[in-house]
Amino acid sequence: MKNIFILIFCTSFIYAQDFYYEFGKKVEVKQGVKSKALSSLDDIQEYETLDGKKVKFKNEIILKCNTQRCEEDFKTLELKNIEKISKNFYLIKLDASKNIFEYSQRLHNLKSVEFAHPNFIKQRIYR
Amino acid sequence: MKKQIRNIILLSSACAVFTACGGGGGSSSSGGTSNLSAIVNQSDPTQFDNEPFFKYAWHLTSKNNNFSNDFNININSHINVKRAWDLTTGVYKVGSLKDQAVKVAVIDDNFDINHEDLKDNVIAYRNFDANPDDNNVLPQNGQYSHGTSVTSFIAASANQKGLVGVAPDVKLILIKQEYISDSRTIAAFEYAKSQGAKVINCSWGTANGPSQALSDKIQELKNEGINIVFASGNDNKDLDVASNDESELDSVIGVGSSNASNERSVYSNYGSKIDVLAPGGDLNSGKPGVLGAFVPNTETNTKDPITHNYNIDSNNYSFTQGTSFSAPITSGVIALMLSVNPKLNPDEIRTILIETADKIGSGTNYSDIFNDGTSSTFDRYNAYGKINAYKAVKRAKDQYVP
Numbered sequence: 451m452k453n454i455f456i457l458i459f460c461t462s463f464i465y466a467q468d469f470y471y472e473f474g475k476k477v478e479v480k481q482g483v484k485s486k487a488l489s490s491l492d493d494i495q496e497y498e499t500l501d502g503k504k505v506k507f508k509n510e511i512i513l514k515c516n517t518q519r520c521e522e523d524f525k526t527l528e529l530k531n532i533e534k535i536s537k538n539f540y541l542i543k544l545d546a547s548k549n550i551f552e553y554s555q556r557l558h559n560l561k562s563v564e565f566a567h568p569n570f571i572k573q574r575i576y577r
Numbered sequence: 578m579k580k581q582i583r584n585i586i587l588l589s590s591a592c593a594v595f596t597a598c599g600g601g602g603g604s605s606s607s608g609g610t611s612n613l614s615a616i617v618n619q620s621d622p623t624q625f626d627n628e629p630f631f632k633y634a635w636h637l638t639s640k641n642n643n644f645s646n647d648f649n650i651n652i653n654s655h656i657n658v659k660r661a662w663d664l665t666t667g668v669y670k671v672g673s674l675k676d677q678a679v680k681v682a683v684i685d686d687n688f689d690i691n692h693e694d695l696k697d698n699v700i701a702y703r704n705f706d707a708n709p710d711d712n713n714v715l716p717q718n719g720q721y722s723h724g725t726s727v728t729s730f731i732a733a734s735a736n737q738k739g740l741v742g743v744a745p746d747v748k749l750i751l752i753k754q755e756y757i758s759d760s761r762t763i764a765a766f767e768y769a770k771s772q773g774a775k776v777i778n779c780s781w782g783t784a785n786g787p788s789q790a791l792s793d794k795i796q797e798l799k800n801e802g803i804n805i806v807f808a809s810g811n812d813n814k815d816l817d818v819a820s821n822d823e824s825e826l827d828s829v830i831g832v833g834s835s836n837a838s839n840e841r842s843v844y845s846n847y848g849s850k851i852d853v854l855a856p857g858g859d860l861n862s863g864k865p866g867v868l869g870a871f872v873p874n875t876e877t878n879t880k881d882p883i884t885h886n887y888n889i890d891s892n893n894y895s896f897t898q899g900t901s902f903s904a905p906i907t908s909g910v911i912a913l914m915l916s917v918n919p920k921l922n923p924d925e926i927r928t929i930l931i932e933t934a935d936k937i938g939s940g941t942n943y944s945d946i947f948n949d950g951t952s953s954t955f956d957r958y959n960a961y962g963k964i965n966a967y968k969a970v971k972r973a974k975d976q977y978v979p
Contacts, residue, residue: 472788472789473789503784503785504784504785505785507758508758510758510760512759512760512763512788512790513790514790514793533760535760535763535764535767536763536764536766536767536794537797539760539763539790539794541760564793565789565790565793567788567789567790569758569759569760569790570758570759570785570788571756571757571758572757572758572759572783572784572785573757573783573784574686574754574755574757574781574782574783575781575782575783575784575810576685576686576723576780576781576901577780577781577782577808577809577810577811577899577900577901577904
């Protein structure tokens, strides 16, 4: 019995614990390495999705509201660093104590939010 | 009393006149942001042949000169823009913006806004790599400037220097952004819109394709009447196979490359979501690339041999290749179309482009595979064909209803 519990405990670390939603689908990730951003003040987290894509982001979420009510909802989640970047688009900067996946999910599940996912950082490929 | 009333009327009129002359709003044109109206004097297309390097611009018009003969350039490899210039060079011909220039935005790595062939057409520029954004869009010393080359294909000035772009009288909004997050990219697109851009050129992609946020933002811009053009990429890749590329979005015009043999460039990405081809050259074929503006830099070392051998001695121009340059050629054609019919929405623009495109390529299989309401046929490698600027602009003009 003890061995079964140990096996289950170890197995729980093999599968991804973290996920976000994008295009209506759940995207699970495994953590990669932390890398320094251009600015020495912020860290960029790098993850790998289960289908092998590398994704990078800071502790920031980008979301689109579908009603004005979402700004009220931000307050109930005690989110403070909020920037409106465009009509209905917001950037939420989380402090270090808040887990980006937890808050991506919570925001995504709000009725006033159309979608919420990490604020991806990407390398541009010039053509 | 009558005299007093008359004086009041005169004084009120004077105040109205001085208010109307108070400027177009916005900041000084010497800064990075400007809302100055883009009323322009139109260029004379009959003088374009006098641009020193116009003879090398096989992508614009047919050539029969030493250069074209040396490389056996296919006489039909151009986009037929010379006849389009008889109709417009990028200044609105009708509508409330008549005599003003169409505004085109370019989002790219950096820009030499002092380049002799670009500086007269730049009305706004902004650096979104900095946060908060600032006005520094110039390449660093020795840095390659992809953005300068791209922009020249849209709107190199008709100024008896260098070459001329597809739409030499449009005005340019240049947006520097290399190190990108979704939020900064959305802010960059929003800036383009705020400056009045009707076309936004994006000669780039990303490894994983657009996020939901960026896809949504681009759709929003399209819904607001802004045309967005993406280059398809240079890996000879079938984008239908496990790909999610920006050029495949339904809300953009996806552009591949054709070469001086009037065939698809061998490197050009293809697939069912790419709309049209435009010249991008193909140096590997032994024929020239396309000639654009250039910034001397250490990354690309010397210019390519053809540039050198044809004594394009100025350091400001070079042959190059890539779907990066097919996209701005298409952006320039879209600007010409809007100038004769500003009422066209992006779906109508796309329909005209694909229905007037020239079917090119040997061994192709154009067929009506989409049943998408257009009257054009499609080939997986060559899309709907190579854009024909004259046919597209003529169709746009003919469809205009005041």
